[in-house]
Amino acid sequence: MKRLEKIQAFANRWLTVLTGDEWPSVSTVVASLMQECQQLHFNHPDSSQFIGVTFTNEELKNKVAAIEDLELLGTLIDSQLRDLEIESSDWxxxxxxxxxxxxxxxQGLFHGQIQTIKLISNNFGYGVMPKxxxxxxxxxxxxAHGQISLFAYNGFNKLLRFSKWKISQAAVQQLFQVxxxxxxxALPDIFVTDVGNWDLEIQNTQAETFYFSGSLFPQSVVLDFDLSYYIREILKRADLFIFDGQAVFNPINRITVAYQRKEQLLEAPDYGQMYQEELIIDRESGGIYYAQSLGDYYETTHRYIAKYAISSLLHFFGTQELFQKVLGDPPDVxxxxxxxxQYQIQINFADGSxxxxxxxxxQNGLPQDWEEFISExxxxxxxxxxxxxxxPAIYLKKKRTEKDFIFCSVVFKGNEKSYHYLTDDPTLVVGDWVKVPIRNQGEVTVGKIVAIDYFTEADAPFPINKIKKIIGKQIGS
Structure with a gap:
């Protein structure tokens, strides 16, 4: 990570901590904050004016307002952390x-409030000339008013279609927030050859313009979720290239798969037993329906509703030219x-086809992409x-008593083995990252809690006086 990215992440992380409902302990905050700030090595020729000088909260707020240099601001923060008090931390x-x-x-990153977005997505890489x-x-x-226009061109810059529409103000706010x-x-610099590209222009309400570009492929933007699909959902349009080029011009609305297994006894040809399954993936209801039946003996049904996930899944399938090839049996089978x-598959498209x-x-009778489809x-x-x-990890768990000690099983990166540590913090949960002592030289490292148990001293798996204690939760993990 570049230094500017580290500084931005440092500021963002500690803003989150300091604006939370409850502060951690003051000593923990100050120690961690000072350590991380010093690791950024802020340096400025005028920093001597802050060293060894104590300022009031108001004086510090005025100095912050006047400083426009990142390094000087960093030295101010670093010099004043030792005397930090919760009651006067507005500065x-x-x-x-x-x-x-x-x-x-x-870094040239966007800031402010968005006024206009213009995105040009070109899906031509290298190879055969387009039709x-x-x-x-x-x-x-x-x-910002929700007005949208789309111009679409062929490979020779000829306009093929134009459309305009409007979305609600709530949708605009949702989109601009994303x-x-x-x-x-800071976004990863991912550029790929032999694919198209995108160019983004964002203008804020102060008339400042910011430019971004990248390669047009599914991983062109990598963060918490699929940005391209999310934008298509807000705009209610599947036919947009956005950042990944995965436009679908005739979306899939529904996929139905029916399966039958019939067992026949050779000695009783009139008798047979039929087992059936049915799988339906439906965009309108946002659901997956799965049913099983065995003659008149039993029948089960399962219903899963997850509209965003179902719509995303069907969009993905729509980009794959699903179920086009079947190998078929050889003549001597x-x-x-x-x-x-036996199976039957039906795909219903948005245009009614x-x-x-x-x-x-x-293997020979199913479409060659069946495994990918059913795995997804x-x-x-x-x-x-x-x-x-x-x-059982939930229903066998009991409440802690005053006699119980809290045992945390902790694992470290690159090591699956877990180690027991004690803690007095009842707010720790499985999945938390914590600072723990290791070895006998006072070394400290970070591990992840994978289990929490309660034991009395008599029932403890190890002598209490020989078990190290967790130092505290790793802030920002």
Whole structure:
């Protein structure tokens, strides 16, 4: 991470801590804040005016307002942290906020409030020249009033289509917030050859313009979620290249898969047992429906509702030209006379058209991309299977008593083995990162809590006096 990115991250992280509902202990805050600030090595010729001098909260606020140099601001913060008091820390919040803004400006990152966005996405890389009716470039403009225009061109700069529409003010705010969060932070420099590119122009309400560019492929912007898909959802348009080039001009609305297994007894040809499954992925309801049945013996149904995830999944499938190729059986195949497995698939598209396919449910009879399709569906369904009422780690857990000690199992990066530590902090939970002592030389490292148990001294797995204690939660992890 570059130094300016580190400074921005430092300011953002400590602003979050200091503006939270509850401060951690003052000693922990000051020690960690001083250590991280010193690691950034702020230096300025005029920093001597701050060293060894104590200022009031108001004096510090005035100095912060007057400083426009990032290094000088850093030296001011560093020099005053030792005397930091919670009751008079307004100056520090102002200083960190200004530090974050100055770091963004130094990196050319966006700041302010968005007035207009203009995005040009060109989906032509290298290779065969595009067809005359093939859409290659899109110019998308969005303003603060929710007015949107789209110009689409072929590879020879001929206008193929133009459209304009409007979204609600709430949608505009939602969209602009996402753009602000992305482009006010340092983004990875990912440029790929043989693909298209995008150029983004953002103008704020102060008439300042910020420029960004990148390669047009699925990982062109890497942060918490799929930015391109999220923008398509807000704009209610699947036919946009955005940052990944994954436009879908005829979206999939519904996929239905039916499966039957019939077992036949050779000695009783009139008797057969039918087992069936059905899978439906539906955009309108935002759901996955899965059913099983075995004749008249039993029937089960499962319903999973997750509109954003379902819509995203169907959009992904829409970019794949799904179920186009089936290998088929060789001419000398030997049929199984005892068991038959059949399937039927129907895909419903937004324009009302349908795609249907059926055959034997095996490697040669299924579409060649079946495994990718069903793996993606299973991955989403498995997210819903994190049950708690069946989980012994939850229903066997008991409340802590006054006699109990809190034991935390901690693991370290690159090591799956867990180690026991004691803590007096009842707010720690599984997944927290904590500072812990290691070895006997006073060394400290950071580990992750993977389990928490309560034991009395008599039931403890190790002697209490031989177990090290957690120093505290790692702030900012």
């Amino acid at each position: 520090l919040r102002l200083a960190l906020n200004k530090m974050e803004q100055l770091a963004k400006e130094a 005359a009716d093939e859409e290659i470039e899109q110019q998308l403009t969005i303003n 753009f602000t969060e992305y482009f006010s932070h 030997i049929p199984d006379l005892t068991v038959t497995r 349908k795609q249907q396919i059926s055959g034997d449910f095996d 569906a299973a991955l989403l369904m498995n997210d819903f299977n994190l049950t708690e009422i069946f989980n």
